[in-house]
Amino acid sequence: MRKNIVAGNWKMNCDLSMTQTLIGDLKKELKADYNCELMIAPSHPCLYPAFNNTLDTPIEVVAQNVCEHEKGAYTGEVSIDMLQSVGVKTVIIGHSERRDIYAESDELLAAKTLAAVEKGMRVIFCCGEHLEQRKAGNHVNTVTAQIEKGLFQLDTSQMEQIVIAYEPVWAIGTGETASPEQAQEMHAEIRSFIQAKYGDMTARHTSILYGGSVKPSNAKEIFAKPDVDGGLVGGASLDAKSFLAIADAF
Numbered sequence: 001m002r003k004n005i006v007a008g009n010w011k012m013n014c015d016l017s018m019t020q021t022l023i024g025d026l027k028k029e030l031k032a033d034y035n036c037e038l039m040i041a042p043s044h045p046c047l048y049p050a051f052n053n054t055l056d057t058p059i060e061v062v063a064q065n066v067c068e069h070e071k072g073a074y075t076g077e078v079s080i081d082m083l084q085s086v087g088v089k090t091v092i093i094g095h096s097e098r099r100d101i102y103a104e105s106d107e108l109l110a111a112k113t114l115a116a117v118e119k120g121m122r123v124i125f126c127c128g129e130h131l132e133q134r135k136a137g138n139h140v141n142t143v144t145a146q147i148e149k150g151l152f153q154l155d156t157s158q159m160e161q162i163v164i165a166y167e168p169v170w171a172i173g174t175g176e177t178a179s180p181e182q183a184q185e186m187h188a189e190i191r192s193f194i195q196a197k198y199g200d201m202t203a204r205h206t207s208i209l210y211g212g213s214v215k216p217s218n219a220k221e222i223f224a225k226p227d228v229d230g231g232l233v234g235g236a237s238l239d240a241k242s243f244l245a246i247a248d249a250f
């Protein structure tokens, strides 16, 4: 069956010393067992030290972004091979901050996803609607279109490398969380959309995470919904105790 995952997206918040301190705090607080996979996504310069510092833990270090090209004259970019060379096996693609602030298009995200999957990476593919789209009743169409454009080039076996993160943009960093019912509604829509394209087995095996102001106080209720398989956590992942309290919600 599909995996439960709690992933911390640290965004652009931690330099090397903060990265090592936060990992140290996580190690102090870690229990022997969690009913979910644990991931953290530090910034690119900190991936390798973070990877080394978590080797003795169940925490997986994942990247926040990657280039769609293999190598060459792409100043400032980081390739899939480079991520893999420092131990990274999973990458977040299509976060709304990449879509909105850096104008990453559906086509670009599809290219990144395909390139990463072809190199054997696991991808946490993000999708989510803006408030106006929800108010206009277009939230489901918006999200399924993002999934269709970003993922539906993949074949069934490649889909095994995909985790989906539904992050309504209006709930990111705002303190406003989608209600457990709103999250469940969208996750069920996403799963049935995948089912229509790839069949029952793939739909049942795809983990769908919720992101947007997940906190220790709301995680249990959200994760209790049948189609919510974990969380992609921003702000609350920057504190070891609150991140692990969220993981404990499973």
Ligand SMILES: O=C(CO)COP(=O)(O)O
Binding pocket: 009, 095, 167, 171, 172, 173, 174, 175, 211, 212, 213, 214, 232, 233, 234, 235, 236
């Ligand atoms: O964007 C997010 C995770 O990728 C969510 O961020 P917050 O948890 O800070 O709302």
